[in-house]
Amino acid sequence: xxxxxxxxxxxxxxxxxxxxxxxxxTREDADGDKYYCxxxxxxxxxxxxxxxxxxxxxxxxxxxxxxxRGRNVLQPMGWDAFGLPAENAAMANGVAPGRWTRDNIDYxxxxxxxxxxAIDWSREVATCDPDYYRxxxxxxxxxxxxxxxxxxxxxxxxxxxxxxxxxxxxxxDGRGWRTGALVxxxxxxxxxxxxxxxxxxxxxxxxxxxxxxxxxxxxQANWIGKSEGxxxxxxxxxxxxxxxxWVFTTRADxxxxxxxxAVAAEHPLALRLAKDNPDVxxxxxxxxxxxxxxxELATQExxxxxxxxxxxxxxxxxxxxxxxxxxxxxxxxxxxxxGVPGHDERDYAFAHKYDLPIRQVVDVxxxxxxAAGDWQDWYGTKNGVCIQSGPYDGxxxxxxxxxxxxxxxxxxxxxxxxxxxxRDWGISRQRYWGCPIPIVHCEHCGEVPVPxxxxxxxxxxxxxxxxxxxxxAKSEAFINCDCPRCGGPARRETDTMDTFVDSSWYYxxxxxxxxxxAMVDARTNYWLPVDQYIGGIEHAILHLLYSRFWTRVMxxxxxxxxxxPFTNLLTQGMVLNQIYFRRDGARITYYNPADVELRDGQPVxxxxxxxxxxxxxxxxxxxxxxxxxxxxxxARHGADAARLFMMFAAPPEQxxxxxxxxxxxxxxxxxxxxxxxxxxxxxxxxxxxxxxLDDAAKALRRQTHATIAKVDDDLGRRYTFNTAIxxxxxxxxxxxxFDAKDAAGRAVxxxxxxxAVALLxxxxxxxCHRLWRELGHEEPAIDATWPTxxxxxxxxxxxxxxxxxxxxxxxxxxxxxxxxxKAVEQAALADDNVQRFxxxxxxRRVIVVPGKLVNVVx
RNA sequence: GCCGAGGUGGCGGAAUUGGUAGACGCGCUGGCUUCAGGUGCCAGUGGGGGUUAACCCCGUGAAGGUUCAAGUCCUUUCCUCGGCACCA
Numbered sequence: 001x002x003x004x005x006x007x008x009x010x011x012x013x014x015x016x017x018x019x020x021x022x023x024x025x026t027r028e029d030a031d032g033d034k035y036y037c038x039x040x041x042x043x044x045x046x047x048x049x050x051x052x053x054x055x056x057x058x059x060x061x062x063x064x065x066x067x068x069r070g071r072n073v074l075q076p077m078g079w080d081a082f083g084l085p086a087e088n089a090a091m092a093n094g095v096a097p098g099r100w101t102r103d104n105i106d107y108x109x110x111x112x113x114x115x116x117x118a119i120d121w122s123r124e125v126a127t128c129d130p131d132y133y134r135x136x137x138x139x140x141x142x143x144x145x146x147x148x149x150x151x152x153x154x155x156x157x158x159x160x161x162x163x164x165x166x167x168x169x170x171x172x173d174g175r176g177w178r179t180g181a182l183v184x185x186x187x188x189x190x191x192x193x194x195x196x197x198x199x200x201x202x203x204x205x206x207x208x209x210x211x212x213x214x215x216x217x218x219x220q221a222n223w224i225g226k227s228e229g230x231x232x233x234x235x236x237x238x239x240x241x242x243x244x245x246w247v248f249t250t251r252a253d254x255x256x257x258x259x260x261x262a263v264a265a266e267h268p269l270a271l272r273l274a275k276d277n278p279d280v281x282x283x284x285x286x287x288x289x290x291x292x293x294x295x296e297l298a299t300q301e302x303x304x305x306x307x308x309x310x311x312x313x314x315x316x317x318x319x320x321x322x323x324x325x326x327x328x329x330x331x332x333x334x335x336x337x338x339g340v341p342g343h344d345e346r347d348y349a350f351a352h353k354y355d356l357p358i359r360q361v362v363d364v365x366x367x368x369x370x371a372a373g374d375w376q377d378w379y380g381t382k383n384g385v386c387i388q389s390g391p392y393d394g395x396x397x398x399x400x401x402x403x404x405x406x407x408x409x410x411x412x413x414x415x416x417x418x419x420x421x422x423r424d425w426g427i428s429r430q431r432y433w434g435c436p437i438p439i440v441h442c443e444h445c446g447e448v449p450v451p452x453x454x455x456x457x458x459x460x461x462x463x464x465x466x467x468x469x470x471x472x473a474k475s476e477a478f479i480n481c482d483c484p485r486c487g488g489p490a491r492r493e494t495d496t497m498d499t500f501v502d503s504s505w506y507y508x509x510x511x512x513x514x515x516x517x518a519m520v521d522a523r524t525n526y527w528l529p530v531d532q533y534i535g536g537i538e539h540a541i542l543h544l545l546y547s548r549f550w551t552r553v554m555x556x557x558x559x560x561x562x563x564x565p566f567t568n569l570l571t572q573g574m575v576l577n578q579i580y581f582r583r584d585g586a587r588i589t590y591y592n593p594a595d596v597e598l599r600d601g602q603p604v605x606x607x608x609x610x611x612x613x614x615x616x617x618x619x620x621x622x623x624x625x626x627x628x629x630x631x632x633x634x635a636r637h638g639a640d641a642a643r644l645f646m647m648f649a650a651p652p653e654q655x656x657x658x659x660x661x662x663x664x665x666x667x668x669x670x671x672x673x674x675x676x677x678x679x680x681x682x683x684x685x686x687x688x689x690x691x692x693l694d695d696a697a698k699a700l701r702r703q704t705h706a707t708i709a710k711v712d713d714d715l716g717r718r719y720t721f722n723t724a725i726x727x728x729x730x731x732x733x734x735x736x737x738f739d740a741k742d743a744a745g746r747a748v749x750x751x752x753x754x755x756a757v758a759l760l761x762x763x764x765x766x767x768c769h770r771l772w773r774e775l776g777h778e779e780p781a782i783d784a785t786w787p788t789x790x791x792x793x794x795x796x797x798x799x800x801x802x803x804x805x806x807x808x809x810x811x812x813x814x815x816x817x818x819x820x821x822k823a824v825e826q827a828a829l830a831d832d833n834v835q836r837f838x839x840x841x842x843x844r845r846v847i848v849v850p851g852k853l854v855n856v857v858x
Numbered sequence: 859g860c861c862g863a864g865g866u867g868g869c870g871g872a873a874u875u876g877g878u879a880g881a882c883g884c885g886c887u888g889g890c891u892u893c894a895g896g897u898g899c900c901a902g903u904g905g906g907g908g909u910u911a912a913c914c915c916c917g918u919g920a921a922g923g924u925u926c927a928a929g930u931c932c933u934u935u936c937c938u939c940g941g942c943a944c945c946a
Contacts, residue, residue: 040946042946043945043946045946080946083945083946084944084945084946085945085946154944156944157944165944166944167944167945168943168944168945169944169945169946170944170945171944215862215863216862218861218862219861219862219863219941222860222861222862223861223941223942223943225861292943292944293942293943293944294859294860294942294943295859295860295941295942297859298859298860298942299859299860300859327859331943346859422943423943425943426943426944428944429944430944431944498944499944499945499946500943500946503946536940536946537862537863537940537941538940538941538946539941539946540862540940540941541861541862541941541942541943542941542942542943543946573939573940574939574940619939648870648871648882648883649870649871649883649884650870650871651871653863654864654871655864655939655940656870657869657870659869659870659884661869661883661884661885662869662870662883662884664884664896665883665884666883668883669883671898675898713874714874717874718874720872720874722870722871722872722882722883723871723872723873723874723881723882725882725883726871726872726881726882726883727881727882729882729883730881730882733882800878802877802878804877804878804926804927806926806927807877807925807926807927807928808927809878812878833912833913836913844926845926846926847877847926847927849877852877852878853877853878853927855877855926855927856926857926857927
């Protein structure tokens with residue numbers, strides 16, 4: 001065996017072996033214990049980035065671990081191939097998005113193979129393939145038929161110069177990214193998926209997702225945002241018609257303190273009142289400026305305008321002024337709120353600004369509203385009792401809400417109502433590179449669904465967008481068609497679907513990528529649900545919620561037997577790196593950290609020596625030029641070193657800080673491991689471990705088996721790969737320290753090395769493929785059996801116990817493993833250093849934690 | 859603004875159920891090997907004190923609290939990061 005570690009040869013050799021033996025191909029096996037390990041599919045941007053490498057390394061480690069545990073493992077891969085970047089690249093380079101995307105896929109597939117991921121490539125799926133997206137269209141039509149898809153208007157960002165809808169990402173500081181024009185809101189018709197029909201189930205089922213991180217479940221629960229409240233009507237008469245202005249509130253108990261009503265700028269009443277009131281019209285116009293994101297709406301200064309119009313308080317009969325407020329969201333509740341400045345922070349700020357009356361109607365333990373106007377801690381609490389509320393005085397939150405709801409119901413002005421923050425999912429995108437929405441517009445028949453036998457509606461993949469409008473709308477060949485209903489000339493819908501539609505079910509298609517008869521088949525029910533899903537925390541809400549919704553829709557259509565798509569979820573942290581830049585006038589140039597070195601603690605360019613400024617740590621990105629190219633990394637250090645570093649530097653859920661020195665450290669460890677096995681193997685075969693061992697051999701054997709138990713727990717249960725690797729490093733350190741002076745010693749070392757290689761095989765599969773063979777095994781490491789810890793090897797006759805006095809560490813004692821509480825206590829009190837600290841003081845209490853510590857309280 | 863997460867040595871991190879703070883690695887210091895080193899090996903490495911030994915004091919963003927015992931639990935607070943529905 002060659003004594004030096006050459007990653008190029010070892011990795012090429014292992015990858016060729018896996019390829020030739022078809023080692024990653026998976027089949028359905030009715031008897032097997034199936035394990036579906038899924039990583040979020042990449043967008044084919046051109047090259048892998050470190051976030052991908054981290055994601056897929058985690059998935060590969062888990063996959064290979066479960067395979068060694070004897071499970072039938074599926075680990076597939078595909079491409080989230082529709083989306084905006086392909087259109088941007090097309091504009092920049094004049095290449096059609098289809099060509100660009102497919103070239104990228106080919107390149108990135110090669111990169112994934114070079115990292116040694118055990119992916120079953122025979123199941124590869126690309127969402128831009130008509131054989132894939134036809135089923136998006138098919139399910140869309142099924143949902144349309146069931147009323148789960150419907151049309152209504154939605155708000156979009158509008159660039160008035162390019163006459164184009166902009167994505168939120170394309171709006172920078174309120175202006176279009178290409179034109180610099182101030183962005184406006186615009187209402188257009190869109191298709192929606194009725195996710196709110198499943199709101200309650202999506203919420204309550206979160207309790208059963210025990211394999212999901214608590215924080216993700218909490219985020220989803222808050223996103224769905226179930227609140228129980230009351231829908232209240234404020235009657236009015238306008239245009240000789242009696243009508244009601246409905247608001248939703250979770251604090252009906254404060255209704256008697258309502259001193260105004262505010263409606264959203266898009267509210268029908270606001271639009272009607274604007275006709276008679278130029279101020280209101282001007283304010284609504286002003287609200288049209290700016291973007292549509294919630295963050296933007298929620299951070300802008302609260303502003304409003306009085307309409308001069310009044311509605312009637314449903315209990316007191318008082319006149320209540322109607323305002324239009326920019327802080328009222330049309331998309332939530334009724335698009336109108338009652339203003340209770342005495343008990344709501346936002347209402348208070350609004351009332352204070354516009355001199356509206358403030359009434360306190362709930363008293364919290366005698367605290368009263370502070371006239372100076374500072375925010376009060378008890379805002380929002382439901383612990384007070386009503387005051388100055390007529391018949392409701394003295395009632396608590398629940399009693400007051402019930403009484404008021406009952407009175408409102410009696411006069412037709414209200415009812416209890418469960419409200420969700422979750423909104424229906426608008427899927428229409430005014431973009432080219434996406435799945436066409438299968439609808440035809442006919443002058444006679446209106447909106448006509450494309451019949452199933454005419455699917456897929458194929459997207460032309462050779463158009464080049466120019467930045468203004470959707471190129472599909474200019475493609476006569478695409479648009480013109482016959483109406484499926486009347487046969488007359490008609491026009492195709494040019495909107496495409498949100499790419500979240502594509503990614504809501506791709507994991508199902510991996511199970512049956514060749515099925516041209518149906519969207520999914522029996523194989524889908526074999527593999528699903530996904531046992532382990534791994535991806536970025538940034539997908540914690542939208543993608544995962546849409547997938548949970550989509551799964552339920554398919555279940556209710558009889559296509560699936562499961563409720564939840566992902567049993568266990570692991571959300572990985574981002575990969576960070578230093579950011580360096582130089583300022584040249586107004587221009588900032590970013591320099592890659594690989595080109596920067598520290599001289600006397602100052603960052604300078606390695607070539608030239610010009611000093612640069614450090615911005616600190618940030619997510620690896622093109623714009624900050626702080627990425628590390630996985631390809632360069634693999635060429636220099638090998639895939640195993642890259643994988644080892646990524647898994648060792650931080651636990652998977654945390655951010656990972658890139659470190660070139662850390663990769664070198666990982667590489668050094670692999671060399672030490674390689675050398676240890678090579679030296680051991682060079683001395684010929686080792687025998688079986690004998691029954692009688694000296695203390696040193698027994699200790700090494702104990703550590704070997706303790707390491708098995710530790711690594712198994714870390715990989716299988718805790719997903720703390722960093723501590724698993726640390727434990728194997730400690731084992732290797734112990735092996736190197738151990739002096740194998742006889743056959744028994746060599747046998748114990750052989751067992752230890754075998755264990756180290758087997759435990760590392762999921763993490764660094766290439767080097768372990770080679771070393772496993774060198775250790776004399778016939779079967780390849782990928783199919784090796786996962787080691788099990790021998791309880792007999794773990795037994796100890798003596799234990800070390802820590803002794804504290806008043807909680808401070810004062811000594812260590814060694815006791816028999818079977819020693820009883822009394823004996824441990826006596827040994828602890830007998831310790832010299834312990835005696836010094838209890839000398840002359842009365843021992844008040846002695847706490848004994850068996851096998852761990854003794855605390856003497858004096 | 860709202861929702862979620864995180865702050866531990868010079869650095870990445872460990873401490874799994876409230877029970878030895880700093881495992882493992884990086885970096886640094888000293889030594890050995892080498893013609894040489896961006897090699898390998900050995901030793902040391904939280905801060906302060908100490909007869910440089912034993913050992914003692916301090917120490918997990920900040921301030922309080924609970925407990926025999928707190929990085930871990932509670933309250934308040936500061937900072938950093940992720941998401942906010944058309945980026946994927």
